[in-house]
Amino acid sequence: MTPTDRPVRETFLPFSRPTIGQAEIDEVVDSLRSGWITTGPKVAALEKAFSDWSGGREAVAVNSATAGLHILLCTLDLAPGDEVITTPITWPSTVNNIEILGARPVFADVDRETLQIDPAEVERRLSPRTRAVIPVHFAGAPADLDALRALCEPRGIPVLEDAAHAVGTRYKGRLVGAEGEAAVFSFHPIKNMTTGEGGMVLCADPERAARMRRLRFHGISRDAWRRYAKGGVPQYEVEEPGFKYNMLDIQAAIGLHQFARLEEFNRRRAELAARYHELLAGIPEVRPLGGVPYPHVHAWHLYVVRLELEALAVDRDRFIAELQAENIGIGLHFPAVHLQKYYRERYGFRPGDLPRAEWNGERLFSLPLYPLLEEADQADVAAALERLVRRFRR
Numbered sequence: 001m002t003p004t005d006r007p008v009r010e011t012f013l014p015f016s017r018p019t020i021g022q023a024e025i026d027e028v029v030d031s032l033r034s035g036w037i038t039t040g041p042k043v044a045a046l047e048k049a050f051s052d053w054s055g056g057r058e059a060v061a062v063n064s065a066t067a068g069l070h071i072l073l074c075t076l077d078l079a080p081g082d083e084v085i086t087t088p089i090t091w092p093s094t095v096n097n098i099e100i101l102g103a104r105p106v107f108a109d110v111d112r113e114t115l116q117i118d119p120a121e122v123e124r125r126l127s128p129r130t131r132a133v134i135p136v137h138f139a140g141a142p143a144d145l146d147a148l149r150a151l152c153e154p155r156g157i158p159v160l161e162d163a164a165h166a167v168g169t170r171y172k173g174r175l176v177g178a179e180g181e182a183a184v185f186s187f188h189p190i191k192n193m194t195t196g197e198g199g200m201v202l203c204a205d206p207e208r209a210a211r212m213r214r215l216r217f218h219g220i221s222r223d224a225w226r227r228y229a230k231g232g233v234p235q236y237e238v239e240e241p242g243f244k245y246n247m248l249d250i251q252a253a254i255g256l257h258q259f260a261r262l263e264e265f266n267r268r269r270a271e272l273a274a275r276y277h278e279l280l281a282g283i284p285e286v287r288p289l290g291g292v293p294y295p296h297v298h299a300w301h302l303y304v305v306r307l308e309l310e311a312l313a314v315d316r317d318r319f320i321a322e323l324q325a326e327n328i329g330i331g332l333h334f335p336a337v338h339l340q341k342y343y344r345e346r347y348g349f350r351p352g353d354l355p356r357a358e359w360n361g362e363r364l365f366s367l368p369l370y371p372l373l374e375e376a377d378q379a380d381v382a383a384a385l386e387r388l389v390r391r392f393r394r
Contacts, residue, residue, distance in 0.1 A: 005383075006379060006383035008326050008384070009326065009380050010327070012327045012329060013329055013377055013380060014329045014368065015190070015331045015366070015368050016189070016331070016368065017370050017372050018189045018370075019261075019370065020194075020254070021257065021261075024253070024257045024258065027042075027256060028253045028254060031249045037248060038248050039061075039246045039248060039249065040249040041249065042256060043247050043248070043251075045252065045256060046195075047061050047200070049256065049259055050202060054177050055178050057177065057178060057202040057203060057204060058202065058203050058204070058205070058206055058209030059200055060200065060209055060212045060213055061200050062216050062247055063197060063198055063244075063245050064186070064199050065093070065185060066096075066199070067216065067245035068184040068185075068212075068245075069093065069134075069160075069184045070101075070245070071201070071212045071215040071216055071245060072160055072201055072203070072212060073098065073101055073132070074101065074212075074215055075208050075211050075212060075215075076131055076158075078102055079102060079103070080103075081103075083104045083129040083130050084103050084104070084133070084134060085107075085122055085126070085130060085133045085134070086098065086105060086107065086108070086117070086134040087110055087134075087136050087357075088107045088110070088337045088338045088339075088357040088361075089115050089138060089334050089337075089360065090136045090138075090162065090334055090337060091333075091334060094162050094337075095343070098134075103131065104129075104347075106130070107338050107349075107353075107354055107357075108125050109354045110354075111356070112359065113290030115138045115139070115289060115304070115360060116135070116136075116138055116141065116142075116143045116144065117148075118356075119147035119151060130155070130157055132158050133151075133152055133157060133159050134159075134161070135148055135159065135161060135162065136164070137161065137163050137176060139165055139298075139301055139333070140165045140168075140192070140300045141169065141289075141291070141292050141296060141298050141299075142169050142296050143171075145159065145171050146172070149180065158182070160181055161176065161177070161182065161183035162184055163177055163183040163185050164185065164188075165186075166183075166299055166301070167193060169297060171296055172295050179204075180204070181205075182201060182202065182203035182204070183201070183202050184199060185199055185200045185201075185202070186198075187199055187251075187258075191301060192265055192269065193262050194255070194258055195247065195254050195255035195258070197251065198247050198255060215240070215242040215245070216246050217243075217245070217246050218241075218243070218244065219238045219239050219240040219241050219242030220236045221236075221239055266299050266300065269299070269300035269301075269369060269370070272300070272369055273298070273300045275375060275378055276367060276378060276382075280305070280382065282386075283385055283386055283389055285307060285308045285311050285389045286305050286307060287306050288304070288305050288306075289304050302331065302333055303367045304333060304364055304367075305364065305367060306360060307319060307363045308363075309363055312389070312392045312393060313392050314392040316363055320332070323388060326384040326387070326388075328368070329368055330367065330368075331365065331366035332364075332365055333364070333365075334364075336354060336357040336358050336360075338357075339351065339361070
């Protein structure tokens, strides 16, 4: 049976689905029965697991990667006039956190094929006002950290990694998050491992980590676990204004078992990505991202493709609407942030400012990719793509 001979799916194929086993369910039930469901021993255990995994880095668990990036940027004490360089191909929270803290986001264009931030574009935008550079390890492949650090370290500029896509990614043999200033991971349900919602910051500096632990819980130096557990003293003191960003033990209960299976999950994602490569080889109008040119291990958080719009009599949005009508779920990762309404109006960005990001932002979308995906599901995806390409081919 050729791909186009396959019938349209009768049931909807979701874009993503978490892999939750009985161990996660039992651990959550254990938390509920224990009477301790907020930040407690299971959060501490997950932090220790990440610290050990990263070779002893400081680990700070939070209720989302957005929260983690927020408190990490808070440790820079940003002020009006400060600038933070990042990529336009990212979820808005990367940029929103810079804006919320009063600094100016400065966008560096991406490599057209890999969508990783381009170090040469970063260098063009460095200034005396630059306080940090935030690369995003897009889709699970690593940004070129050595090139970025070579630019930033002599100038005293920290490279703070948005590793929301990159739990398990390796760069030149080195685990993302195990070196450098800091990295922030996401445990949202579509990510490579999940805690329902949640995130983790890994960093080198114990003082920075201590401040982030205060900031994640109202600016108080002792969280509920240390105040109300046996031997704790319920007195507290606010050292600076903070937030309510702490992870719950219910979340960590899921994460402990997800983390134990991370390598298994990532191996399966890599197998599925290789299968997509084969299935799409005969559909040149649907092109996967290019591979980064340095040694790496890809975590395959996303399988992103671009449409060759010049060969099709349809735009990307119409194409993905038709794909969903064939019961195929898709993701959109990501339209260029600088052309979003707020940033256009605030800073005057216009089409043409970042041409590589914009070219991709008009063409890209993500295919279903998660460990529970079956090869038959992938065949359905490929069949739907081929039918639509034939329908809309010029």
